Amino acid sequence: MKSYLSHLECTSCGKSHSHTQAIRTCPNCGKVLFARYDLPSLKREVNREVFKGRRSDMWRFYEMMPVLEEGNVVSLGEGGTPLLHAKNLGRKLGLKNLYIKDEGLNPTGSFKARGISAAVSKAKEVGQTRLTMPTAGNAGGALAAYAARGGLEAHVFMPKDAPEANKKECQALGSNLTLVDGLIGDAGRLSQEKAQKEGLFDISTLREPYRAEGKKTMALELAMDLGWRTPDAIIYPTGGGTGIVGMWKAFEELRELGWIDSPQPKFVSVQAEGCQPIVKAFHEGSNESEPWPNASTEAAGLRVPSVFADYIILRVLRETGGTAIAVSDSDMVKAMSEMGAAEGVFACPEGAATLVGLKRLLDQSFFQGSETIILMNTGSGLKYLDLLDTL
Numbered sequence: 001m002k003s004y005l006s007h008l009e010c011t012s013c014g015k016s017h018s019h020t021q022a023i024r025t026c027p028n029c030g031k032v033l034f035a036r037y038d039l040p041s042l043k044r045e046v047n048r049e050v051f052k053g054r055r056s057d058m059w060r061f062y063e064m065m066p067v068l069e070e071g072n073v074v075s076l077g078e079g080g081t082p083l084l085h086a087k088n089l090g091r092k093l094g095l096k097n098l099y100i101k102d103e104g105l106n107p108t109g110s111f112k113a114r115g116i117s118a119a120v121s122k123a124k125e126v127g128q129t130r131l132t133m134p135t136a137g138n139a140g141g142a143l144a145a146y147a148a149r150g151g152l153e154a155h156v157f158m159p160k161d162a163p164e165a166n167k168k169e170c171q172a173l174g175s176n177l178t179l180v181d182g183l184i185g186d187a188g189r190l191s192q193e194k195a196q197k198e199g200l201f202d203i204s205t206l207r208e209p210y211r212a213e214g215k216k217t218m219a220l221e222l223a224m225d226l227g228w229r230t231p232d233a234i235i236y237p238t239g240g241g242t243g244i245v246g247m248w249k250a251f252e253e254l255r256e257l258g259w260i261d262s263p264q265p266k267f268v269s270v271q272a273e274g275c276q277p278i279v280k281a282f283h284e285g286s287n288e289s290e291p292w293p294n295a296s297t298e299a300a301g302l303r304v305p306s307v308f309a310d311y312i313i314l315r316v317l318r319e320t321g322g323t324a325i326a327v328s329d330s331d332m333v334k335a336m337s338e339m340g341a342a343e344g345v346f347a348c349p350e351g352a353a354t355l356v357g358l359k360r361l362l363d364q365s366f367f368q369g370s371e372t373i374i375l376m377n378t379g380s381g382l383k384y385l386d387l388l389d390t391l
């Protein structure tokens with residue numbers, strides 16, 4: 001198979017950069033880089049139906065993925081997660097077309113597997129074998145797993161109040177774990193310091209171009225599973241925002257390829273009341289978010305006070321007619337049980353937060369009731385067992 005990756009493009013200054021080097025942010029302005037593909041050739045040479053008959057993981061979309069040599073792919077079978085028609089919840093809420101994309105079934109129990117599989121594979125391809133990263137928890141477990149699988153070295157910096165399961169999996173999967181007395185930003189500084197001192201490659205979210213490419217496969221699967229069309233809305237628990245950015249990018253690419261002709265879905269960001277920089281910026285009409293002071297929430301993945309790709313996320317929410325909404329920790333934890341009892345999906349608190357957000361939006365008559373709405377359950381509740389004691 002052949003990847004149609006052509007170059008990297010800065011999302012801010014627009015400059016092009018080569019994809020054959022180890023690169024993180026734009027060397028010109030320091031902002032987020034996007035991987036770009038030769039879509040006209042892809043459109044001419046490939047039919048979208050080829051993806052159906054292939055392996056069921058995310059690498060079935062190889063042509064739209066950034067790895068040039070198939071042998072460099074480091075995979076544990078990530079992606080190919082079910083899109084579940086949530087009929088029971090839908091009946092309760094008056095929604096006929098409510099779905100849950102259950103990312104808890106990924107290797108290491110969260111959607112982070114997709115981004116990390118892509119980033120680790122590409123790092124390996126450009127000769128980076130010693131990786132470091134700050135994490136809220138789940139991405140650290142994923143890095144430990146994929147580094148082990150690919151024979152790379154992994155260093156993980158994690159706030160010490162991250163879920164126990166994330167710490168234990170990092171240790172069990174052979175990474176070098178440092179627990180940090182602080183938030184993810186403090187972990188980020190330590191990871192950067194180590195990278196500079198020891199020549200490691202830092203794959204912090206959206207500070208390298210390829211994690212978003214892994215996350216984009218969630219949208220490719222959604223489009224394919226819905227018969228090559230977009231849903232009407234995607235409700236997404238937002239921390240660093242890689243998932244929103246990646247999915248929006250995927251739908252743009254599919255539209256450019258002519259493989260879908262429906263509009264972008266409305267993207268809805270759900271955040272925690274104790275850490276809601278995107279919600280605040282969205283409702284204030286700002287194009288950038290301010291760091292959220294004293295960020296605090298049990299949903300570790302949403303405890304991201306400074307959002308590096310804020311300008312892209314806010315643009316996506318506005319351009320697609322979406323919105324942003326903050327929910328409380330206690331509502332999230334209750335919604336874990338509600339989603340579980342109604343649909344058999346044991347969601348993480350971040351995933352359950354999307355159900356709380358949806359109910360809030362229904363109260364505000366944001367939806368008519370006939371739309372196809374996707375709740376992104378980004379991980380498994382099994383990683384947060386201690387939280388359920390608080391019920």
Ligand SMILES: Cc1ncc(COP(=O)(O)O)c(C=O)c1O
Pocket residue numbers: 110112136137138139205237238239240241242243244300301302348350351378379
């Ligand atoms: C379970 C879970 N959901 C959501 C998020 C937020 O993801 P993103 O960085 O794509 O906004 C995270 C990030 O750590 C997470 O672990």
Ligand SMILES: [Zn+2]
Pocket residue numbers: 010011012013014015026027028029030031
């Ligand atoms: Zn730039």
